[in-house]
Amino acid sequence: MNRINQLFKEKKNNILSIYYTAGYPGLGDTIAIAEALQEAGADMLEIGFPYSDPVADGPVIQASSKQSLDSGMDLNLLFEQLKDLRKKVSIPVLLMGYVNPVLQYGVENFCKACVEVGVDGCIVPDLPMYEYEELYKDVFLDNDLCNIFLVTPQTSEERIRKIDALSNGFIYLLSSSATTGKNLDVSDATTTYFSRIAAMELSNPTMIGFGISSKETFDKACKYANGGIIGTAFVKAIAEGNLKESIDGFMKNFR
């Protein structure tokens, strides 16, 4: 069984997933960060492969992507770095990034490379549902890779049902329609939206992301979903200083 499905089978709540950009802050930090995060209590990892034009991201993740690209990161190097991933890390790992680098690598090659290094799933925000279904779904399923779709407060119920039917792994609930790095909206409207999704009793587990930066916002996410995803706040926290200490210091807020 895919490690993502295994995780959600064993753990129903309080799941903490951390996003970070591969090759940042140092080009060679990708595996060290994964190890440190697992040790500090992360349940799942989302490793971002950088793209030159990340439209869904705010300034922090954009800057980390640029720094990583400038240092020489690309998909070939990332898969090379991830060769020893499964010798050191046992929690589920997803790759997250934009569709064009995947297209250039070749969708089939990309999926095979993921499986070879032990990656369990992908989040490609600008790969539309229609294109996924028509062109990529079979390749993903043949390789036992989860493809994660996003849902926003504006996504219609009909479309959420369709996403649920097509999803494998979990559904990524955006706390608001926003680029990454905004603060979690704690208004009634957000609560109503989270409750509405919870009441739909979807067949897939859900994780809330975008805007989670503190214990308080993480707990709120866990109230309405199986867990929360932290990205920008973590990327910011490891920008400077000793990497291991920064990671441990950051994770103490949550674990």
Next chain:
Amino acid sequence: MNYFVNEKGYYGDFGGAYIPEMLYPNVEELRQNYLNIINDADFQKEFRALLKDYVGRPSPLYLAKRLSKKYNANIFLKREDLNHTGAHKINNTIGQILLAEKLGKKRIIAETGAGQHGVATATVCALRGLECVIYMGEVDIKRQAPNVARMKMLGATVISAVSGSKTLKDATNEAMRDWINNPVDTHYIIGSVVGPHPYPDMVAIFQSVISEETKKQLLEQTGSDQPDYVLACVGGGSNAMGMFYHFIEDEKVKLIAIEAAGKGVSSGFSAATTYLGKEGVLHGSRSILMQTADGQVVEPHSVSAGLDYPGIGPQHAHLFKTTRAEYVSITDEESLDAGLLLTKLEGIIPAIESAHALAHLEKMKFTGNENVVVCLSGRGDKDMETYMNHFGL
């Protein structure tokens, strides 16, 4: 062969809507409504009236006699440079602002490179009293100061795009980010035939007035609405798509799209997308774009800010791949020379973008009887500094 968009939003292998879920409701709202709104009789009446009385259409089709003599053909210039605000861009912004009103939007955003689309957007926002925010690369703000001033005087807020290379592609990214963060009340007026479906089709429809008029004017002036050649420059490709639109299905009419070679296609400073690019996804559609082997978007170069874009619209990619249109490129140097030549022979200072199309005449062979239409997409006022510096005037 179908050269237009299909029901899935594709032109052959190109197009689609590669957008994050956050943009889906906005783009879907547009997709479901754009054709109904555009085809509505009242909309058409208002759109046509504004094009006539506010923009100054129809723009003349001018037989440039001295240029014709030089090249041994009948060279007709479609004078989009005479439009209000000085370029073809206003055809699209008039259409989209009316459409935004029908959708109940209160706030308009747009990206701009040289500032022509920004000015055209700020203009229609002033005309209709809507809030206007223009994203422009930090680098472009510095080199296009007069257009920044125009936008500000027209009441727009100009926001500097400081990410990436700080030029047009980054301004486009910032506008998309704004739209993600303001999904309900905002309409994004994309300035070219790029972006997720239905933008390429919608912008092409609004610009198609160029070829619609050209056919009528050619019939009046030559007795035939069928020219031998139609030429237009391509950055994203909106003036070219408007110029080609009503000729696309008439395969006897040869279509030539002129890209910017910059300092030369192999110089590393070029924007010749079909020559240097590969298939991929940029700004929401599958098309041809300049990129690294890893799929990172490459920064283009052209002396003309309006052609300084690393991709082309998906319909252009389709016309290129099917060879319905020929794609060629012209260097910075060649375009500036062609701009000066037109000025001297005809008393018209063209935008450097349009000068790329004119420069290709130099490379064609004519027998004296051909009718050739060149889209003069904009006027050269904005480029005076570049012309002056280059020629030491």
